[in-house]
Amino acid sequence: MITRQFVDRQKLQEFHPFTRLRALLEDLPVGRSCLEDGQVINLSIGEPQTQPPDFVTEEIEKAAKGWSKYPLSKGTPAYLSTSANWLEKRYNLPTNFIDPTRHILAVPGTREGLFMTALTVLSTPKKGEEAPVFLTPNPCYHVYTGAAAAAAAEVVTVSATKESGYLPDYTTVPEDILKRTELCVLCSPSNPEGAVADPQRIKDLISLACKYNFVVVFDECYAEIYTDTAPHSALEIAGEIAAELETNFPGSSQPDPLANILVFHSLSKRSSAAGLRCGFIAGDEKWISMINTTCQVGGAGVPIPVQAAGTRLWQDEEHVEVNRALYKKNFDLAQTILGKSVPVEIPAGGFCLWLEVGDGIEVTKRLWQEAGIRVMPGAYMSHANSTGSSPGDRYIRLALVYNSDFMEKALESIRNLLETMKNSETKDLGASS
Template sequence: MNQDRVESLAQFHPFTRLNKLLEGVQPGGGNTPLLLSLGEPQFQPPSFALDAIANAKELWSKYPPTLGTVEFRAAAKAWLVRRYGVESAFLDAERMIAPVSGTREALFHIALSAVAMGAPKGKGKVLMANPFYHTYAGAAVVAGGEPAFLPAGPETGFLPDPDAVPADLLREAAMVYLCSPANPQGSVASADFWRRWLALARRHDFLVAADECYAEIYTDQPPPGAIEAAQAGGSCDNLLVFHSLSKRSSAPGMRSGFVAGDARYISRQAQLINYGGVAVPLPVLAASTALWSDETHVAQNRARYQASFDSAQAALGPLFGNVKPGGGFFLWLDVGDGEKAAVELWRQAAIKVLPGGYMARTDASGRNPGTPFIRVALVYEPALLGGALERMASVLASVLAAGGRVRAAGRGR
């Protein structure tokens, strides 16, 4: 990789930039530091998953199969059928589902496949919303593709409008990353949104990579899924959906998820794992099979987040209006200057958040759409978050007042 690409890759990592921003700034207020910058659930997964790992201890001595076990694939398929109402016959568990070592690895790998498959046809663009999850852009650069950023502000409901993408960009696209509920804004894509994007992908021959790792954390109705749109269209061609136990089951350290959809890309995914990826260990697959088969712990997990959303609304609502996301566990707050707010929250309250500008790139008008925002991850127990959110509100009230703003614009929802 040449030096230009190395430098380009570095610019997409928001936590490297955050560390530099806060370098030399001491966490203040006499408070224990609280890291609300990283989307890492701080809850324990259900005990039966840990028991499943312990009960499969003899399997640590075996290399895991690339495509996992029959039981795992059956559990993943059964969950998709239950959750999204797709017909069992629509999914071939042997050819269209594969376990992955966390969705981040799989989302990274898929760009390597899609760009390689698109390059001979002159299709090297990797489309993504702006703001975006940094792995998308990093994957595009490493794969030899070119990130292309699509507006995803309040005017489009914080999701990229498929009808607004220029035709020449669609012709050059190898793939598009789409996330619902969205990271960072929490917006939920409609069934029509998925249908429209999938229609474009089939017309212009590119891949839709549907990142749905937050699909089980929501405030109202379960978010529609891309797999539903695929069934309505008769096939999973040009679609992969990505699901994870990191958020659904509060098990980020297990590094376990799955990808499902177009068998061509599943095959490519398996090839990449065979050469240089990480197959999910058999004891972890046993625990994962149990987790995908259980809904009780997911409902309990969702209730925990609902309590945190309620605390956030009580503390921050007077400043921002409605702060509850449609899904996921992030708050996306318009504070006027995300970097300034991040520094003051760390300096005054020992609360670390992520400036929104670090998740976005300057657009054609010369504006970074994330600059006014901060992203706040509600990943601790509600009892711990309550006091932190009150401290946050006090600091942000001062930040807003210093900026001449009595009340921020809110979420635009």
């Protein structure tokens, strides 16, 4: 299913999930949580609650002279080459496939990168012409919609449901829309569902992008948080295409395997460093250069001491393994605790649980009022169709971002409420039959 919409830049609050959640809960009395002090438990935001390694502070102090300088627009040579090395190692890319000077751009985070990309890639329609299309999954991270609105593009969403593996199948989009598409985003592992795209899905999307000449943003900011198997990257697929071309047509001039591909990474999830604001975009040289110009004009860049800390974080895998183990443990807890009451699907990646509960908004209100727990209703991360329904209506999103003792208490509290709701529904049904 697809939806089509123009979002008014001056009405961003209408789709901003956190604004909508605040409005939903602000007049409802909050219940006492299961914590000793009864304080609210906030599982609505995907913000890691563990700390980044101590060396972050040390690196920032060592590079403190950089505070007086404007950052180099593209990134420091050390940050760019470390990012390229990390990509090569993580995705087993051909040597020198990623040239740090041409294929990488430092950005404060995926969020800022997305905005700058939308502003750069989406064209300004000429008078009388239709607006460009930005294809996004539904549900999705709200910044995609915000970036499309900022660039005055038409947002066309493609449902990501249980049946589609919780990922959008862009090959189902009608041709007249594909012809107008200039930008498309695939998030893997996805937010909110944690679904991971397999290589074929990525390949199909790259082929579609080449056929219709649009740019694909691969939002891979959760790539390092996975339960069993490390997710694939679009760069890996591009690397394979490059190797195949080289084998079949050695030495001849070949199409650029990175054409139309932009891959986004950041340290926010991988290193629990959302406040550091440090990430990068890798991919198509032409677009990297143009997005860099947009950043030079309208962005602040990544401060030099922040890049120094970021450089060290991309070089260290130990702290990432610790983070991964924590989220895996939290998913196991969710399976054990919630699995007794509702179907729990442990996602392949990310740290959020996309839980099917029936009426997501009703459960959100009850959790707030009766258990002091704040969760995100799936409907607020989704685009509704013309009848007002959306693929997120039956879901809530729980960010399992705290230590396991804390999560255990919160999950038990959620299970208790879901059980109470189930029992009262059964009673009501009994009374009416």
